Amino acid sequence: MTLAEGCGGGSSASTIASSPGTPATPVTPTLTDTDLLNFALNLEYLEAEFYLRAVTGAGLSSDDAGASAGVVTGGTQVPFKTSGFLQIAKELANDEQAHVRYLRKVLGSAAVSRPALDLTNSFNAAAAAAGFGPSFNPFGDENSFMVGAFLFEDLGVTAYHGAASLLTSKQNLAGAAGILGTEAYHAGEIRALLTQMDVPYITYANQLSGLRGRVGGGAETTLSGSAVVAADSSSMGHSRTTDQVLHVVYLSGSTGVKSGGFFPNGMAGTITAAAS
Amino acid sequence: MTQEEMSSAMVAVEQRRSSRRSALLMGGAALAGLALSRKALAQTATVGDNDVLNFVLNLEFLEAQYYTLAATGMTLEQAGVSTKGGDGSAGGAVTVKANAQVPFTTPLLKSFAAELAAEEQNHVRSLQSQLGGAAVEQPAIDLLNSFNTMVQKALLGSAFDPFANEANFLVGAYIFEDLGVTAYQGALGLLSNKTYLDKAIAIHNVEAYHAGAIRLRIFQGGSNMQLASQLISAARAALSGATGNDDVGVGLIGGAASIVDNDENGRTFARTAAEVLNIVYAGGPAGTGGCFFPQGMKGTIR
Numbered sequence: 001m002t003l004a005e006g007c008g009g010g011s012s013a014s015t016i017a018s019s020p021g022t023p024a025t026p027v028t029p030t031l032t033d034t035d036l037l038n039f040a041l042n043l044e045y046l047e048a049e050f051y052l053r054a055v056t057g058a059g060l061s062s063d064d065a066g067a068s069a070g071v072v073t074g075g076t077q078v079p080f081k082t083s084g085f086l087q088i089a090k091e092l093a094n095d096e097q098a099h100v101r102y103l104r105k106v107l108g109s110a111a112v113s114r115p116a117l118d119l120t121n122s123f124n125a126a127a128a129a130a131g132f133g134p135s136f137n138p139f140g141d142e143n144s145f146m147v148g149a150f151l152f153e154d155l156g157v158t159a160y161h162g163a164a165s166l167l168t169s170k171q172n173l174a175g176a177a178g179i180l181g182t183e184a185y186h187a188g189e190i191r192a193l194l195t196q197m198d199v200p201y202i203t204y205a206n207q208l209s210g211l212r213g214r215v216g217g218g219a220e221t222t223l224s225g226s227a228v229v230a231a232d233s234s235s236m237g238h239s240r241t242t243d244q245v246l247h248v249v250y251l252s253g254s255t256g257v258k259s260g261g262f263f264p265n266g267m268a269g270t271i272t273a274a275a276s
Numbered sequence: 277m278t279q280e281e282m283s284s285a286m287v288a289v290e291q292r293r294s295s296r297r298s299a300l301l302m303g304g305a306a307l308a309g310l311a312l313s314r315k316a317l318a319q320t321a322t323v324g325d326n327d328v329l330n331f332v333l334n335l336e337f338l339e340a341q342y343y344t345l346a347a348t349g350m351t352l353e354q355a356g357v358s359t360k361g362g363d364g365s366a367g368g369a370v371t372v373k374a375n376a377q378v379p380f381t382t383p384l385l386k387s388f389a390a391e392l393a394a395e396e397q398n399h400v401r402s403l404q405s406q407l408g409g410a411a412v413e414q415p416a417i418d419l420l421n422s423f424n425t426m427v428q429k430a431l432l433g434s435a436f437d438p439f440a441n442e443a444n445f446l447v448g449a450y451i452f453e454d455l456g457v458t459a460y461q462g463a464l465g466l467l468s469n470k471t472y473l474d475k476a477i478a479i480h481n482v483e484a485y486h487a488g489a490i491r492l493r494i495f496q497g498g499s500n501m502q503l504a505s506q507l508i509s510a511a512r513a514a515l516s517g518a519t520g521n522d523d524v525g526v527g528l529i530g531g532a533a534s535i536v537d538n539d540e541n542g543r544t545f546a547r548t549a550a551e552v553l554n555i556v557y558a559g560g561p562a563g564t565g566g567c568f569f570p571q572g573m574k575g576t577i578r
Contacts, residue, residue, distance in 0.1 A: 084496065090532035098542030157481055165474045170465050177461050177480065178543025184481045185536040185544065188488025195384055226387040229485040235398035237481025239474070 031242070031271065033172045036163045037103055038112045038269035039242055040176070043159055044099040045114040046249070046262055047152050051093035053119070054078045054138075054145055055086070064100050066113025070265060074120030076139045085142045088193075092149065092186060099179050106175060112268035122262045123148065125251055130207035132200070143201050146193055150205045150223075153187035154230050155212060155248055158219050158240035184237065187230065195225050216240055216248035246274045323577065328466045330412045330575035331549055332476070333403040335459055337414040338556070338568055339452050340400045341370055343393035345419065346438070346445055347386075349377030352414070357397050359414035361574070362407060367414030368571065371421065376439040385442050385493070392449070392486060399479055406475065412574035415565075422568045425558050426451060430511035432504055446493050447504050453487035454523065454537045455512065455555060461546035484544065491535045494526045502527045509537070515559055516551040549577045 031039075049059045053075030062069065080086040104111040119139075127136030138148025160180035167173045194202050206222050213220035219238035221230040231237050240248075247253055251261030258273035259266035266272045337352070337359065344355050351370050352359050359367025380386035404411045419438075427436040438448025460480035467473045494501045506525030513523040522545045524537050538544045547555075553562055553573070560566020563578055572578045 084533070087528060087531065087533040088492075088495075088535065091535060094532050095536060095538065095542040098540065102541040102543070161474075161477055161481060164464075164477050165470055174461075174465055174546060175543065177464050177477070178538070178541070178546065180477070181457050181461060181480065181484045181544025182536050182538050182542050184484030185488035185491070185538070188485035189492040189535050190488075191485070192388075192489035192492045225384050226391055228388055228391060228489050229395060229482055231395065231478075231482050231485070234402050235395040235482055236402070236475065236478035237485070239478065 031166060033167050033169050034107065034110050035270045036166055036242075037107055037172065037176075038110070039245075039267065039271045040160065040163060040179070041100065041103040041107065041112060042115060042263070042267040042269065043152075043156055043245075043249070044096060044103060044179075046117055047156065048093070048096040048100045049075060049114075049117055050119060050138075050148065050152065051089060051096050054148075055089050055093045060097065060100060060114065064097065064104070066104070066111065069114040070116030070268075072114075072116070073118045073264075074139075078139050078142055078145045080142045080145075082142060085146070088189070089142075089145065095182055095186070099182070102175070102179070106172070115263055115268040116265045118262055118264045121264075122251065125261065126151065126208060126211060127204075129251060130204075130211040132204050132207050136204070143197055144204075146190055146197070147201055147204045147208070149186070149190050150194060151208050151212075153183060153190055154209070154220070154238075155216075155240075155245065156183040157187050157230070158216075158238045159242075159245045161237055161239040162241050162245070188228065191223055191228050191230070194223060195228060211251075212248050215251065215253040217244040219244070242271050243274045243276050246271070250274070323466060325467050325469050325472050326407060326410045327576045328463050329403055329407055329472060329476075330410070331573070331577040332460060332463060332479070333400065333407065333412060334415055334569070334573040334575065334578075335456055335552075335556070336396060336399045336403060337367075338417055339456060340393070340396035341372075341414075341417055342419060342438075342448065342452065343389060343396050345370075345372055345376040346378045346448075347389040347393040349375055352397065352400070355393075355397070357400060358404070361413030362404070362409040362411035365413040368416035368574075370417045370419065371570070372419040373437065373439060376419075378439050378442060378445045380442050380445075382442060385446075388489065389445065395482060395486070399482070402475070402479075406472065415569050415574045416571040418568055418570045421570075422558070423448065423451075425567050426508070426511065429515065429558055430504075430507040432507050443497060443501060446490055446497065447501065447508070449486075449490050450494060450505055450526075451508055451512075453483055453490055454509075455547075455552065456483040457487055457537070458522070458545045458547035459549075459552045461544060462548050462552070464546075487537065488535060491526050491537070495533055495535055512555050515555045516547060517554050518547065518551050522547065522551075553578070 049072050052059050057077035059072055123138055124135045127133040138144045164176045194205050209220045219240050221227050249262045250257045344352055423436045423438050427433050438444045464476055494505050509523040509525035513521050524534050527534050556568045557565050558567035565572030
């Protein structure tokens with residue numbers, strides 16, 4: 001079965017070891033809560049732009065994007081055919097926009113502006129690297145949209161999970177845990193929805209999962225009717241270091257990578273280059 | 277439900293929906309989850325990490341029993357999962373109807389139920405292993421009369437069998453999963469050991485994946501299932517005793533789905549241990565218990 005070859009089962013150690021350019025043991029520098037929340041804000045900008053553009057054709061307001069916001073490439077209104085899909089997409093857009101606003105409020109003047117984002121070439125490159133390229137437009141139809149959403153949601157869960165226990169303020173931990181909870185609801189609903197779809201969508205999703213695992217240190221669970229949840233063999237949710245998250249959003253396992261993929265000029269803030 | 281009951285239920289749901297926005301304007305309600313309420317603290321001088329882990333272990337026993345019975349018809353012990361305490365004390369009895377295995381007709385739901393059972397069993401094992409000799413035994417659990425009590429609290433009827441069919445099974449699961457998310461989220465701020473904290477976050481994630489997948493099914497199940505979820509959410513919010521609304525059912529809010537049980541800031545809710553106890557005891561007194569835990573939970577937070 002080509003699916004298993006394509007996605008490599010995600011979290012197995014052999015998958016990681018066999019991929020050139022995969023990061024070695026990540027180095028975690030001392031990060032402040034502000035560093036970590038701004039790191040999360042970059043991911044929220046990405047998700048919010050993806051969902052808002054899919055639902056409305058337009059992205060974040062200039063107030064929400066910050067004073068020195070970068071350009072967003074791509075992202076068009078999805079021609080939804082199923083009302084339930086549109087209703088789900090609206091909720092996702094509302095939630096991610098709320099996350100941007102919440103984090104900007106918590107960070108105050110320390111909040112970074114939206115970095116430049118790419119929602120066109122990034123998906124093409126991801127599809128090519130995952131094995132179903134050369135191109136992929138998640139805005140083309142509602143099923144493809146869900147595959148695009150899949151790429152972000154499990155990733156968001158692992159990113160917040162990795163960051164949450166590094167936060168020093170209990171108040172920030174409480175805020176992050178609430179966002180993390182929402183990302184995991186999103187991920188659970190989207191994974192469940194994909195199991196109901198015909199091929200090729202679940203195959204695409206698993207190929208993208210394989211890519212995330214190869215460049216982002218494993219932390220993946222191949223999606224199927226009996227594996228809706230992404231968790232390890234002890235049923236614990238996966239986690240990623242900031243380095244591993246950078247490798248995924250830059251779509252590169254290369255050591256020291258500091259831009260590319262969804263962030264053509266890199267993330268904004270202090271956590272921008274992969275140390276490994 | 278009669279037509280009259282249905283229409284009064286709809287009014288309650290509309291009130292609940294509109295209160296979502298106003299409740300959240302109150303701000304830091306979720307942050308209140310950082311501290312145990314005075315009521316629960318009165319039972320225990322200091323709340324250590326083991327107390328917190330044992331508190332969630334009680335909830336995992338409840339969930340694991342429900343899903344294991346629904347998927348296989350067996351209790352945890354029958355399925356090979358120990359319900360004994362770390363000191364060897366025998367687990368409490370499980371009250372449930374005979375032949376509880378759900379007659380699933382949708383293959384994807386059948387496999388999902390099996391996955392839920394396996395994952396909640398793993399959570400029980402993982403917490404038992406982390407706690408070692410300090411792990412509490414399973415408390416007495418009621419999966420028969422408890423659901424009747426809950427649907428009465430939710431104004432959904434007088435009796436409810438969550439094992440009768442797969443739609444009922446989803447509604448039963450709905451009662452537990454959002455609650456699990458709020459319980460873990462409230463517990464995170466109480467943990468001092470970073471390893472335990474990471475583990476609790478990992479389980480919190482998985483409970484939220486479960487809740488998202490179950491709520492998607494309820495969303496797809498149509499207006500009656502959505503209404504049931506809204507009434508249960510309203511009942512949980514009323515029972516919890518929290519200030520402001522801390523529960524949102526599945527449906528539509530302003531043209532958007534409400535699959536995620538969260539606030540206006542896009543954050544899932546946190547509940548204190550006392551608020552969680554208020555729900556699982558269905559208002560029964562702390563220390564004495566009721567509903568799902570007819571003799572109360574085991575451990576210091578009970």
